[in-house]
Amino acid sequence: DVKVTQSSRYLVKRTGEKVFLECVQDMDHENMFWYRQDPGLGLRLIYFSYDVKMKEKGDIPEGYSVSREKKERFSLILESASTNQTSMYLCAVQGLAGGEQFFGPGTRLTVL
């Protein structure tokens, strides 16, 4: 199985700061995803990428952007963090067999 790592487990930022969340996989899979998870709302897809420099909006892209310069790395960017972006952020990589997604440990972001 692919191993997915995220740059931080916990992050505290101030309103208006630019925030970078990094996700790295240890294999060569093409499809990578960013979700946010909030109580009562489940997982919501922010952005995904199916190859280097390729990106697609998910269900809630507003306030976010992404970057995929190398195949193994997919970054989520909060251009100007706001308090409503306080959440758990999960990165996932899609495997080759059954379309299953493998998740990183998550980054709990708090915006003050």
Next chain:
Amino acid sequence: GEDVEQSLFLSVREGDSSVINCTYTDSSSTYLYWYKQEPGAGLQLLTYIFSNMDMKQDQRLTVLLNKKDKHLSLRIADTQTGDSAIYFCAETLGSGAGSYQLTFGKGTKLSVIP
């Protein structure tokens, strides 16, 4: 998008069987998945079932799929306290180019009483 529905909570006694249910809406889903999330962690893939199967068993886990009713269930035999977690059902979003997206339910929190 399509909705995947799950009950939010389930409580069972240690040693009993747990059954977590899920209904999905996209009849063209190729695969259906069960994930487990422990507190403060990411989602861990437990098992998945191909849409042309009715049942899949993997040690203490049994997945049942009723395509006619679009109903998926996960049975955990001999439930242990370590099984306490949130369980997510997920389906592939259609087929073809969009099939690499998954739609997740909101999760069922399983509490195991010692």
